[in-house]
Amino acid sequence: MNKNIIPVNLQKVFILGGNSKIILTNPITENFLIFRIKISKDNNNLFFVSFKNGSGFYEYLGIINNEVFKITVNSKFKADSPQVKGFSFIWDKIISNKEITEVIISHDKKCPVCNKALLTDKNIEIGFHEYCFKKVTGFAFNKYTSISD
Ligand SMILES: [Zn+2]
DSSP: OOOOBOOGGGHHHHHTSSEEEEEEEOTTTOOEEEEEEEEOSSOTTEEEEEEEOTTSOEEEEEEEETTEEEOOTTOSSOTTSHHHHHHHHHHHHHHTTOOOOSSEEEOOSBOTTTOOBOOSHHHHHHTSOHHHHHHHHSSOSGGGOSOOO
16 A cells, blocks of 8 residues: 555645646555646646556546646547546545545655655655745645654
8 A cells, every 4th residue: 555645735736736646546445546747838727637557658638727627639538437537536526625535645756846756754744845845835844744853
């Protein structure tokens, strides 16, 4: 079981970090789905969501536009696929501040802003580098972590 769980109150900021990867795990079956969410180069409100397939390649899933997730004509997955349903499920709950108990949302020890490795316990707990967290939220992350200096 992956232990790099993204703190509930940071799930949205993590996913919209600009260059994020998330792992959705069913805690009962331990089946998992991996998604990548990349910000558009010319629109800060537009993100491209891809799904990592069994061969390790990312396939285009859909967009998050002004916080709304949808598939588009170029999506490689249908609306009723587990990939689209899985991502929609967690995203709709996150943006409506509903608790997610059905799946575990974790990271792969990479910062969602700069895509470089998270090395310290504190960085892994929060899911960001301190500098990157401050860049996207404006906050120092001391108040979010249980680990003291
Ligand atoms: Zn970083």
